[in-house]
Amino acid sequence: MASTDVAQSRRVVTEIPGPKSRALQERKAAATAPGVGSVLPVYVDRAGGGIVEDVDGNALIDFGSGIAVTSVGNAAPQVVERASEQLARFTHTCFMVNPYESYVQVCEELNRLTPGRHEKRSLLLNSGAEAVENAVKIARNATGRPAVVVFDHAYHGRTNLTMALTAKNMPYKEGFGPLAGDVYRMPMAYPFRWPGDSRECGPEAARQCIDQITTQIGAQNVAAVLIEPIQGEGGFIEPAEGFLPQLADFCRDNGIAFVADEVQTGFARTGHMFACEHEGVVPDLITTAKGIAGGLPLGAVTGRADLMDAVHAGGLGGTYGGNPAACAAALATMEAIESQGLVERAGRIGETVLARLRALADRHGIIGDVRGRGAMVALELVNGPADSTPNQDAVKRVLRYCHERGLVLLTAGTYxxxxxxxxxxxxGDDLLDEGLSILEEAFEQL
Incomplete structure (x- = not known):
């Protein structure tokens, strides 16, 4: 399943970053906007399967997937083949000028794969933030209402509207205001940090949210409740059981569009094709991007036909939305997910990773919580068993150890x-095991 010319083994031949990467980093500092940072300034030469090779000849185990984008593997052969064939035929016409079949095919597949058997329509865009922004536009237009409800720890993008929807100030919002209005934030059902009994977190948080929406906004004024079924940048927070279904029921009873932001959780990442399927939640609108097209830029909104059909002709679209090469890549990606059984594979990865990390947490009191589903798993680090104060310093030390030994890891979390x-x-299972062993070694060194 990996790219045929990228050996699936870790190799460290220089310090990381190596001399060529450091030289490129100097060029970056002189040429690019400093606001665009890099978690690990190792410059990539090629990548495939579970390996990223850098310009210095190091081969790193990839536990990042370009932030959940290359789920079917970097440069997956079927994705490369389909996108290359399309590039040779035509690169762009703009679907709003001269349409093409692959855009329609992607929409048909999204309508088939997303939760619910109701009639659906889809819209193709360039990114996750653009998808979220258009979902809000659609909900407002269809309901005739202005307000949008979002949650603590949420991340929805970097455009003006999606910054307002995002919870964390630094680095996403600091200095970029004023932001869009009619956005209201509610408490998240975050079991690890719930002030009461974590076993009651789901129903308590749902009651609190519903009460605040009813009394502070008025349900009749709310166009959409927007939520990530597992929060991404906020720290891979799994809402407590029952929270999402109760919110979805409330929305249904009050004519509010329930919008699932599945940009990071979608396309098999969590052991379901979409994370909201875990509790049988069927959203009115669902936003997707990241893992949809094997590394090519594409985003989408899929939703109930009555909502999607409400928008007037010309009210939705964009010059590059549904680019033909990205559409070809998306069709190959969705085919690969189904033909290679990657939903089930994600579930098996989750079983392996969660077992190892829970055993690690038993040995190290600074691991306050292990959570996640499928191939979307996180460790929350704290000061100790009796002190849940966030421990950013330990995260930095663990990442430094892992990066230096050729393991790509990412951080997250409001704190x-x-x-x-x-x-x-x-x-491969061997790379997965080796990467987890490096992570375990990092905690032993703390």
Whole structure:
């Protein structure tokens, strides 16, 4: 399943970053906007399967997948083949000028794969933030209402509207205001940090949210309740059981569009094709991007036909939305997920990773919580068993150790104290085991 010319083994031949990467980093500092940072300034030469090779000849185990994008593997052969064939035929016409079949095919597949058997329509865009922004536009237009409800720890993008929807100030919102209005934030059902009994977190948080929506906004004024079924940048927070279904029921009873932001959780990442399927939640609108097209930029909104049909002709679209090469890549990606059984594979990855990390947490009191589903798993680090204060310093030390030994890891969390694992779904068991062993060694060194 991996790219045929990228050996699936870790190799460290220089310090990391190596001399060529450091030279490129100097060029970056002189040429690019400093606001665009890099978690690990190792410059990539090629990648495939579960390996990223850098310009210095190092081969790193990939536990990041470009932030859950290359789920079917980097440069997956079927994705490369389909996208290359399309590029040779035509690169762009703009679907709003001269349409093409592959855009329609992607929409048909999204309508088939997303939760619910109701009639659906889809819209193709360029990114996750653009998908979220258009979902809000659709909900407002269809309901005739202005307000949008979002949640603590949420991340929805970097455009003006999606910054307002996002919870964390630094680095996403600091200095970029004023932001869009009619956005209201509610408490998240975050079991690890719930002030009461964590076993009651789901129903208590749902009651609190519903009460605040009813009394502070008025349900009749709410166009959409927007939520990530597992929060991504906020720290891979799994809402407590029952929270999402209760919110979805409330929305249904009050004519509010329930919008699932599945940009990071979608396309087999969590052991379901979509994370909201875990509790049988059927959203009115669902936003997707990241893992949809094997590394090419594409986003989408899929939703109930009555909502999607409400928008007037010309009210939705964009010059590059549904680019033909990205559509070809998306069709190959969705085919690969189904033909290679990657939903089930993600579930098996989750079983392996969660077992290892829970055993690690038993040995190290600074691991306050292990959570996640499928190939979307996180560790939340704290000061100790009796002190849940976020421990950003330990995260930095663990990442430094892992990066130096050729393991790509990412951070997350409102407090910067979460380590997240997002391996490609095609990663081999040997690489998965080796990467977890490096992570375990890092904690032994603390």
């Amino acid at each position: 910067g104290n979460v380590i997240r694992l997002l391996p490609p779904l095609v990663i």
